[in-house]
Amino acid sequence: MTLAVILKQVPDVVEELAIAPSGTDLDRDSVSYVVNEFDEHALEEALLLREATGEDVVVVGVDTTGELDQALYTALAKGAQRAVKLVGDFEGSWLSTRALAGLLAPVIRELSPRLVLTGVQAPDDLDGQLAPTLGALLDWPHTGVVVGTELADGVVRVRKELWGGIMLDLELATPAVLGIQAARATPRYVPVGRVRQAMRESTIEEVEVETPVESAPKLSRLRAPEAAGRAEMLTGSPSDVAERILEILRARGLY
């Protein structure tokens, strides 16, 4: 049996993002990509499950950036057994979460995994729609905001974070789709030598997919957030600043 992990690359915001002259896209020449942070946790959780149960881990991604290989090789170096890359004519488009789920669903069904793990959300999926949409398309149970998993006979027990620190333990029949909020351990380090070895020694399986025709709304303009101008810089000695902070908190009834 296998555990499928979905990896997605998102723009790295460490470098300032620039908008392309078209006004409807990021300046892709200056963007660099990183794996969505929550997806890193999904992979780590899958690797921890593998250590406990011996399942194979398959990482799956849609190559919208032309640079997905790096992320897939890194996952292989960390301990995944297979990597599957969906390729197509995606250049110059951002796939909506719905379109992404549509492309992934048949490929994942084919893999017939015991579990699908993905990040709970992504910078371009702030509502965390990927796990529920995939669950709906596959007609498998799903849940999000997962912070721990355990596989048992025919079920997966998950711990899910609610609000105010309340945790919910539930059991889902497998196969199931999970949106991972945090793995039980910090995503592991993989030495660069191991990644390079994976690049030499392993292969990424490719699946051609059709570009989806989307009924999503059309983007008309992208712009950088404007400063609201409500910030007040506090100056003076530390005790003056502390005094002023207390004053502000008091004025707002927060202290």
Added chain:
Amino acid sequence: MDSSLRKVQDVWEQDTAIVEGVDISGPWNRMFGQRVIWDYTPELIDEIASLPGAESFAWCYQCGKCVPVCPVDVVGDYGPRKLYRKAQTGISLLDSPDLWLCTTCMNCLRVCPKQVDMVQIMPAAREQALLSGRPLPAELQEALENTARYGNPLGQPPRKREAWVKDAGVPVPILHQIQRPVEWLWWVECYPSYHPRGIDASIALARIFHALGLDFGILGREEKCAGDSQRLAGERGLFEMLAEENIRTLSKYEFHHIVVTDPHALNAFRKQYPKYGGQYDVWHYTTLLARELPRLRPLLTRQLPYRLTFHDPCYLGRHNGEYDAPRQLIEALPGVEFTEMPRCRQNSYCCGGGGGGMWLDSFAAGRQRRRLSEERVLEAVATGADTLVICCPYEVSRFEDAVKSTGHEGRLRVRDIAELLAEAMGLIGEEPAKA
């Protein structure tokens, strides 16, 4: 067997023995018999000594010379002898926090009669720990991931690497912009490019180079971390990747020599890059400026009323043999008083930043009475100095933090030699250039 020998438990005695007229019969000539040493296993020593580069771990004969000179032992419990002994008694170095505490300062190798070389042993053992999937301290993991992703351990954007130049106040040519050969390629390195106090020293140095009319240029955003400390922290693969990329970048440009701000970069270029095909004539900036002293001296016109002491960086001094250039520069500063710390030159103490220590600060601090940087600051204060002079970019942040944590704020300042020279030249004020 000599019939006069009799065995008293495990001890041999000769009933009658008169040596040169002295009667040492009976217990007076007692000798211990041979015994089988059974209380240790060599397995965990072999575990380390079998790693390529770490062979010398097994050569230790427990003389103990290394322990008192080990800067980590001064504030804790450490040294090659102790690591060897622990391995004998069943503590695996690979699984012990000890693995991360050595700063590869090289002071033990200086005194070791058996050439047990922690500078080789530590990276090999750490690499083995990483490759076998053992967890590493979180701060170090973050620095390594940042270096792999952004080319600097601070996690700063690569494009911002040359941003300090706009505050330099003098032209700092960037090679990808000027497209002409230069005599000196200045390898600025990460902390001098991104850390606020590192930038202060970079600005000072840029102004000095400019005042001397040096034909120089920097790589700016094309430069990546030279990677030496990551290598010593066990990430050889990352180091190789950085070395290959940097050598490729350097091959695009024409220059005669490299001048580095960072002794760790000096070490990488001198000792490691040649293995990957990068052969360069590399100078530390203090060496270059000391050579330029005849032209520099007349420009040092301002009196500096400071009492100075100087910290030898491990990777400039012990590792690369440069002790004199920084001192020549300090002595050329008009008006200063200079006192050495007791531990100086070959026996200099270590700031704790080398060998990955820069990214293990909390990890190490939790296992030592005080930080190495704090120990050194106390030594500097005891000389009566008001300024601790440094010439390695790891040190300014480490020592400034230590000045605060030991309660000496306002009594000891930490300044790069470049800052003092620039001040004496009237190129910067007494306060940091950028402030």
